[in-house]
Structure formats: C-alpha cells, structure tokens
Amino acid sequence: MPWDRNQMAERAAQELEDGMYVNLGIGIPTLVANYVGDKDITLQSENGMLGMGPFPYEGEEDPDLINAGKQTITELSRTSYFDSAMSFGMIRGGKIAAAILGAMEVAENGDLANWMIPGKLVKGMGGAMDLVAGVGRVIVVMDHTNKAGESKLLKTCTLPLTGKGVVDRIITNLGVLDVVPGGLKIVETADGVTEDELRAATEATIVG
Amino acid sequence: MQKVYANADEALDGLLKEGMLIAAGGFGLCGIPELLIDAIVKSGVRNLTVASNNCGVDGFGLGKLLDTKQISKMMSSYVGENAEFMRQYLSGELELEFNPQGTLAERMRAGGAGIPGFYTKTGVGTQIAEGKEVKSFDGEDYILERGIFADLSIVKAWKADDTGNLVFRKTARNFNPPAAMCGRVCVAEVEEIVPRGSLDPDLIHLPGIYVHRIVQGQHEKRIEQRTTRKKETA
Numbered sequence: 001m002p003w004d005r006n007q008m009a010e011r012a013a014q015e016l017e018d019g020m021y022v023n024l025g026i027g028i029p030t031l032v033a034n035y036v037g038d039k040d041i042t043l044q045s046e047n048g049m050l051g052m053g054p055f056p057y058e059g060e061e062d063p064d065l066i067n068a069g070k071q072t073i074t075e076l077s078r079t080s081y082f083d084s085a086m087s088f089g090m091i092r093g094g095k096i097a098a099a100i101l102g103a104m105e106v107a108e109n110g111d112l113a114n115w116m117i118p119g120k121l122v123k124g125m126g127g128a129m130d131l132v133a134g135v136g137r138v139i140v141v142m143d144h145t146n147k148a149g150e151s152k153l154l155k156t157c158t159l160p161l162t163g164k165g166v167v168d169r170i171i172t173n174l175g176v177l178d179v180v181p182g183g184l185k186i187v188e189t190a191d192g193v194t195e196d197e198l199r200a201a202t203e204a205t206i207v208g
Numbered sequence: 209m210q211k212v213y214a215n216a217d218e219a220l221d222g223l224l225k226e227g228m229l230i231a232a233g234g235f236g237l238c239g240i241p242e243l244l245i246d247a248i249v250k251s252g253v254r255n256l257t258v259a260s261n262n263c264g265v266d267g268f269g270l271g272k273l274l275d276t277k278q279i280s281k282m283m284s285s286y287v288g289e290n291a292e293f294m295r296q297y298l299s300g301e302l303e304l305e306f307n308p309q310g311t312l313a314e315r316m317r318a319g320g321a322g323i324p325g326f327y328t329k330t331g332v333g334t335q336i337a338e339g340k341e342v343k344s345f346d347g348e349d350y351i352l353e354r355g356i357f358a359d360l361s362i363v364k365a366w367k368a369d370d371t372g373n374l375v376f377r378k379t380a381r382n383f384n385p386p387a388a389m390c391g392r393v394c395v396a397e398v399e400e401i402v403p404r405g406s407l408d409p410d411l412i413h414l415p416g417i418y419v420h421r422i423v424q425g426q427h428e429k430r431i432e433q434r435t436t437r438k439k440e441t442a
Binding site: 045046047048049054055056057058059060061062063064065066067068069070071072073075081082083084085087088089091092111121122123124125126127128129130133134160161162163164165 | 235236237238239261284285287288289294306308309310311312313314316317328329330331332333334335336366376377378379380381383384385386429430432433434435437438439
C-alpha cells in the first residue's frame with residue numbers, strides 16, 4: 001500500500017533532529033508538525049516568526065498573528081518575532097536547517113519546479129525560491145505521479161524552475177529517494193511497495 | 209519637528225504624485241497600512257508603482273487601489289488572493305514584476321541602507337535571473353539585485369511615540385520596517401501614539417529617524433484565513 005498524506009508527513013518528520021530550526025511549506029508539509037513527537041523542533045514562519053504554535057482556540061484568533069499561509073496561529077514560550085528582511089536573512093544565511101515543501105516536478109539533478117504553470121493563473125513564488133536556495137537541506141514531499149499517472153520525478157523539469165540543483169531528498173507516496181550524482185537513489189520504499197513498482201513509476205534515472 | 213498628523217489625508221498631503229514608486233508594508237492583510245491606502249484612493253493619484261509583498265484582496269487593502277485602477281505596476285512575491293488583480297494582469301492593464309519574497313525584503317532593506325545592489329543566490333538558474341548579472345563567489349553563482357529607493361513608504365505599526373519611534377506587534381511587523389526604511393519619505397499609521405519617554409528605548413523596533421509623519425486611527429485588521437482548533441472537553 002502506498003503511503004497516505006499522513007504517513008508521508010510521518011515519514012518526513014523522521015528527517016528532523018532535536019534542536020533543528022525548520023520551515024514547513026503549505027499542504028502535506030504542514031502536517032509534519034503533528035509527528036515530531038518529543039523532538040525539540042522550532043518552526044519558522046517566513047513572515048517573521050520563530051517558534052510557531054498551533055491554531056488558536058475559537059474566539060482567540062489574533063489578526064496580528066498569522067503564518068505564511070495567512071492562517072491564524074499562536075505563539076509559544078520560545079517565540080520570537082522579526083521583520084521580513086531578517087527572516088530571509090536567516091533563510092539565505094543557512095541558519096534554517098531544513099525546509100520541507102511540496103513540488104510539481106523534481107528532476108534527477110535536484111532541480112525543483114513548484115511555483116508556476118505557464119498559461120495558467122500565476123500566483124507567484126512567495127518565499128519558495130529563497131528557501132530552496134538558502135536552507136541547509138531541502139526535502140520535497142509530494143505524490144509520486146500526477147493526476148494523469150505520469151511521473152513527477154523527471155529527467156528534466158518541464159515547468160519553470162524554483163531552484164536549480166537544490167533538492168536533497170524526495171518523500172513520495174511510494175518511497176524515499178535521494179538526489180545523488182547521476183540520478184536518484186532509492187532510500188526505502190513504502191510498506192508493500194516494491195522497488196520494481198517504484199522504478200516503474202519513475203521517469204528519472206535511478207542509480208545504484 | 210512636528211510628525212503627528214490629524215488624519216491620513218493630512219499625513220499624505222503634498223506627498224502624492226502621478227507615476228511615483230510607493231513601498232508598502234504588510235504581509236497578506238496583516239500589518240497593512242489600511243488608512244493610508246484609503247487616503248490614496250481618495251486622492252485619486254494614478255499610475256502608481258507599488259512595491260508590496262502582496263496586493264491585498266478584492267475590495268480590501270491594496271485591492272482598493274486596483275479597483276480604482278490607480279496602480280499601473282506591482283512589485284510583489286505573491287498575488288494569488290485577488291481576482292481583479294488577475295483580470296487586470298491578464299488583460300495587460302497592470303504590469304507585474306515578481307520578486308522572490310526574501311529578495312523583495314532585502315531590496316527594500318538595501319535601499320534604506322544606501323546599498324544600490326547586492327548579490328544573492330536566490331533565483332539563480334530560474335526565470336528570475338534572466339537579464340541579471342551573474343557573478344561567481346568562491347565557486348558559487350549569485351545574481352545581482354537592485355536596492356529599492358521608493359518615493360514614499362506607507363507602513364503600519366502598533367505604537368509610535370510623537371518622535372516617530374515605532375513598535376510593531378507580533379507578525380504584523382513583517383515588511384513594515386524594510387518598507388519604511390527605503391522611502392525618501394515615510395508615513396506610518398499606528399493604533400496608538402504615546403508621549404515620548406513612554407516607550408522603552410531598548411524595545412524600539414524602528415527608530416524615528418526613518419519615520420517622517422505619523423497618524424493614529426482605527427483599524428479593521430481583517431483576517432484572511434481564520435483557522436482554529438477545538439478545546440478538548442474534559
């Protein structure tokens with residue numbers, strides 16, 4: 001059985017180590033926060049906050065306290081606030097250990113496309129280009145194939161890039177792959193998914 | 209040095225000009241200068257270029273200046289919340305310059321710090337790098353981005369003293385300090401103006417040297433995505 005959204009998030013949470021400062025993207029990456037367990041993880045929200053807390057209780061929403069997805073959130077005892085220039089200074093400066101984000105396409109050389117589809121409505125890259133260029137480790141969490149059943153792990157990205165050669169690890173519903181010289185290397189497969197099935201669903205070169 | 213003005217119209221008096229570049233603080237609808245935006249709508253000034261991370265939503269924030277077609281160009285990182293924006297952009301009425309969010313913030317900060325350009329690895333090898341100088345430092349490529357020098361900055365803070373020292377609240381700080389810094393003139397709207405001496409000088413987020421005019425007013429502070437959790441019942 002391929003992993004579902006929560007199982008992918010749970011697997012991604014294993015990438016996080018005690019003491020890390022981490023940025024989580026919108027969608028499945030947001031769910032990763034539910035699986036960090038006892039690990040001491042500080043979440044960054046790139047609109048200017050370290051130590052992001054859970055959603056507020058009903059009636060306690062504060063319009064001055066939102067995350068990068070514009071959702072109301074809360075602060076923790078460790079929280080600090082700062083402006084956007086400092087926020088991206090710590091991102092660009094490599095102070096954030098890891099970013100976990102979604103993608104439309106990943107290529108075998110680590111190229112990432114997740115911000116625009118030409119001809120469709122273009123919303124903008126937000127902070128994604130800064131994050132993938134700057135953080136220590138870029139972990140992509142996404143479905144292995146698109147709605148048409150085509151591989152999202154490609155030899156070359158077809159969509160405009162968010163970053164060139166930036167992805168370190170990919171976690172999909174079928175398994176975990178690392179970007180290595182020459183292509184992608186299978187780290188593990190989801191429970192009940194065989195390596196052959198994962199290879200068959202992958203356009204990118206698999207090495208090793 | 210009298211920085212305090214009675215209302216947003218007076219605070220902008222004499223500052224608005226056709227074709228000018230305005231840097232605006234705020235992220236989404238959080239910490240946006242709503243009163244000053246309303247006053248700019250009222251002024252009718254046109255052909256504005258606005259550097260702001262987002263462009264409000266339909267009918268609120270900078271979205272109001274789109275409805276009146278006073279903006280001709282936006283410099284932003286994300287504009288996905290606004291149908292009128294898309295309509296004007298796709299019809300060619302509105303020019304859009306996408307900036308990665310951190311690059312936009314740094315361009316403002318740099319402008320305010322007298323830095324006309326800086327190199328960043330953000331966007332290397334992407335569409336953003338097209339037409340920009342690439343320079344290699346220690347074996348890694350960086351692209352040249354320009355500092356933003358705005359004609360006017362409009363920002364929102366929580367508190368000010370009458371000398372213009374500003375204190376922001378939680379994530380409403382966001383782009384406001386860098387936007388304030390990069391303007392030739394900066395007008396700040398705040399929820400409360402307090403007498404000098406009542407803010408702790410160690411806890412000022414933006415010194416008054418960057419702030420030329422201040423206005424106090426009531427803010428709607430609209431929430432874009434109201435997300436909550438349920439209280440566990442014992």
